Amino acid sequence: MVDDLKELAKQEMFRRLAAAEKQRRLAQSHPSFEESQKLIEQQDMQGANGATGAALTSVADGVPVVGPMMVGAAQRGAAALSSLIDGESYADNLKQAQRITDEANKAHPAIHTAGEVTGAVGGTIPMVMAAPAAFGGGGGGMLLRSGISALTGGAIGGADAAVRSGGDADEIKKGIGLGFGLGAVGPAAANLVGKGVKSLIEVGKNRLAARAAGINPEALKFVRRAVTDDGLDAAGVNARLQEMGPDAMLADLGPNTQRQAGALAATPGRAQEIVRSALKDRSGAANTRINAAVDENFGRAPLVSALDAEAVGNQGALSPAYRQAFAQARPFDVTPIADDLTRQIRVLRGDPQKALQRVRTMLNRFGTEELDTNPETMFNTRQAIDGMLSTEADPKVISALTEARQMIDDGLTRAVPNIKEADASFAELARQREALGRGQQVLDSGRTAPRPAELTNEVQQGANPQGMQIGPSAVPLRLTQGARAEIDRIIGTNANDVVALNRLIKGEGDWNRERLATLFGQEKADKVFKVLENERVFADTANTVTRNSETAARQAAQNELGGAGVGFGTEEAFKAGGFRGAARAVALDKAKTVAQALLPESGDAARESLAQTLVSRNRDAVIRALMATGGTARVPALTSPVVKALLLGSPAGAR
Secondary structure (H helix, E strand, O other): OHHHHHHHHHHHHHHHHHHHHHHHHHHHOOOOHHHHHHHHHHHHHHOHHHHHHHHHHHHHHHOOOOHHHHHHHHHHHHHHHHHHHHOOOHHHHHHHHHHHHHHHHHHOHHHHHHHHHHHHHHHHHHHHHHOHHHHOOOOOOHHHHHHHHHHHHHHHHHHHHHHHHOOOHHHHHHHHHHHHHHHHHHHHHHHHHHHHHHHHHHHHHHHHHHHHHOOOHHHHHHHHHHHHHOOOOHHHHHHHHHHHOOOOOHHHOOHHHHHHHHHHHOOOOHHHHHHHHHHHHHHHOHHHHHHHHHHHHHOOOOOHHHHHHHHHHHHHOOHHHHHHHHOOOOOOOOHHHHHHHHHHHHHOOOHHHHHHHHHHHHOEOOOOOOEOOOHHHHHHHHHHHHHHHHHOOOHHHHHHHHHHHHHHHHHHHHHOOOHHHHHHHHHHHHHHHHHHHHHOOOOOOOOOOOOHHHHHHHHHHHOOOOOOOOOOOOHHHHHHHHHHHHHHHHHHHOOOOHHHHHHHHHOOOOHHHHHHHHHHOHHHHHHHHHHHHHHHHHHHHHHHHHOOOOHHHHHHHHHHHOOOOOOOOHHHHHHHHHHHHHHHHHHHHHHHHHHHHHOHHHOHHHHHHHHHHHHOOOOHHHHHHHHHHOOOOOOOOOHHHHHHHHHHOHHHHOO
């Protein structure tokens, strides 16, 4: 770069001397030679040629240390060339070249100054970039780097002053001092300017991104700060919103976005209406969303009473099958059964004894002590025992009745050969009815609720056919239907309490998730639980934003957003400080009003835009804006060298 400047300066000097020689020769035959030459030179110095010359020579002269040598070399070369052309002495032509340079600089002072600055910067930047450590760009603390830069600046300033002053000691001292001081502040100044440039870049990025998204720049800045404080970047915001589904809002992302929405909801105005209305509408549709998710994954809720009535009706429909079986029955001697019951009655005591006494009496002909050999009597006795077992809780009584039933059932099988076909159908329907009730206990938290492993076993065993039944049992289906009916009951009785729904359906631990996964499948259970978790987050957002929780945090956010929150007003100031306190409070309120008027972006428009951004379900534009403003702004690489060059090159222009 230095060589190029030198060559340009030489060419311009040669052109000027040649033009001057031409004008001199033309003017020798003219009667008013001095006046014409003076007029031509004046016009030349004040015109485009003079401006170009001033710029080129000033740029070359501004280069530290070697600048004066470059200009001097160009002037001496031009003088030598002129001597060959016009035959005049070298000394005269050198004086003329120096005079042309001085007059051009005087005729164009602004160009001269700008050229010297340009030369100083252009000549110093290569040195700064070639040896950054010498100019305070290396490692270590600011003090160390400033010291190194000061030494370098002092050396450059002294050398430059020596060249320009011809070795004058006082000027050299001044140059060293000025270079030392400017070099000392170079690293700190470069750091400060770099931060300023970085800030300007970030402001520009924010405005461009906000304009593209249709958002107020101030609103975008607040949103970006909130999501950053919540530990999210643009990609994290997108992933979190996608995870929570289409009804999620930016206000759901974390405590900081919630508090911003809370500040807006507590500040009278259009922004308050936007936030509160959006949250109210979403909360009102919570049950609809939950029901839709449950229906989609678990199926429509059945009516338990209708299913039970259907099973009872189907059991009743087996009567013809039983009549057909009993048509082929033969009398059966129940004496062995009666003797065994009598033996147990003599030994047992309490309720088991009383229960078997009732069963023993049922085997007699009605009103007599004579045993009845009719198989229908045994059949009716077996049904009576089933009824007793359905309401019995004493395990000893249940054991005694179960053994008695088995004996009677064995006798029936021998007396009525085809009864087991009808029994199998009846028993399947009975198992289904029992499974329907069992399914409604799946989500219980008490002792009646099955453990996940127990439920898995019940489902597996329930699918196996029993007795003479052909094909899989419908017991697992009835368990699922019972559980689905219970979920429907829970949702219906906790219509507006999402927290209660989460507690009752999800439970405190993992058991309910495992139970529902056993009945409906892991994927479907996870989807329903995710919807419930999302609704819990939505409810938490609504509670935080619209109610009295986190009052202090919300008031702090109100102050940050420029809203008029509830705080320490004139009345409180008067109570605390009398008339002086009240006067100060009024003055501060007026100052706040003026500040808000001077900062319109912190007013209603910005708050309204922020409200729309926080509660709108059209999140794509906001995410794109966050992505556009994401990351740390990079300071241009030349920022630091340019700042240091401006400072260290200053001695050249301070002559």
